[in-house]
Amino acid sequence: MSRRTVTAVALALVSALLLAGCGQDEPRKGPVGPPSPRGESATPASGSPFWVDPESDAAKQVRRYEAQGRTEDARILRRIADRPVADWPAGDDPVPEITRAVRGAAAEDRTAVFVAYNIPHRDCGMYSAGGARDARAYRTWIDSFADAIGEASAIVVLEPDAVPHIVDGCTPSQYHDERYELLAGAIERLKRQPRTRVYLDAGNPAWIDDPGKLVEPLRRAGVTRADGFALNVSNFQRNETVRDFGASLSGLLGGTHFTVDTSRNGAGPLPGDRAEAWCNPPGRSLGVPPTDRTGDALVDAYLWIKRPGDSDGQCRGGPAAGTWWPDYALGLARRAKA
DSSP states (O other): OOOOOOOOHHHHHHHHHHHHTTTTSOOOOSOOOSSOOTTOOOOOGGGOOBOOOTTSHHHHHHHHHHHTTOHHHHHHHHHHHTSOOOBOOOSSOOHHHHHHHHHHHHHTTOBEEEEEOOOTTBGGGSTTOBOOSSHHHHHHHHHHHHHHHTTSOEEEEEOTTHHHHHHTTOSOGGGHHHHHHHHHHHHHHHTTSTTEEEEEEOOOTTTSOOTHHHHHHHHHTTGGGSSEEEEOTTOOOOHHHHHHHHHHHHHHTTSOOEEEEOSSBTTOSOSSSOTTTTSSOTTOBOOSOOBSOOSOSSEEEEEOOSOTTBOOSSSTTOOSTTOBOHHHHHHHHHHSOO
């Protein structure tokens, strides 16, 4: 998946405090409802209301390390395995994967986080090429996706790259109208679920650096009927940079809220203007753990949307996009502030 990729002192302090808790606190037990009221003060990562998958690739890797006697590596990798990470249902039938997640989350009274990533002509035929074969197949897929969520508490980040690839010209113009229609329809369908919140992807500030270019495309794609937009998905831009960009875009959209992917931005982007800086860059680290208590009235949540340790593509020795890469995951976790 391609990624072309000073704020207020209070926000910087909030991020620093949250980062200090990375990898230390155990998930909070007991009832946790949907995301908390916006603008609350930041709390330790243990306050996250989002579901942690006990069968994630990271969790399985921890068990393998333990069986091999690699106890220190297992301890470090728990900085990923013990955190809530978004689920990306794959294939033509998303129902089994979503059903498993919502049942697990409901048992703990938590919120499941998903990414809907199946738009036709996805990723302009690059590392994450694929998607539904046509518009009809996509509508059927989204309908199944929404039905599987049912009345569960859920957040859905909708179609990473789909709008930015229209803006940057990567997606051919003959597909634009159909894509806008499909995105708007997906928002409308998902919002029929009573406890589902939807955030439409808007790229990152290193990719579309002028927020004004995103306003009309996001509107045409139905962002006004969503709960907001999502920024920094699968990218590495620092929270303060993303927040400034998001606040500007929000202002142009009448105060729309947004979420930030903090899964791998603890060390910021790869320095310098390097080719494919978005693709498995070395030296990166985990960012702020997932929480809905951001201390910012516009930022609804910090989320780990990109699954830390999943490859961005076959670059820098990585496997295919979306494939678990334990060595990269261990590096992200080892470099995280703890």
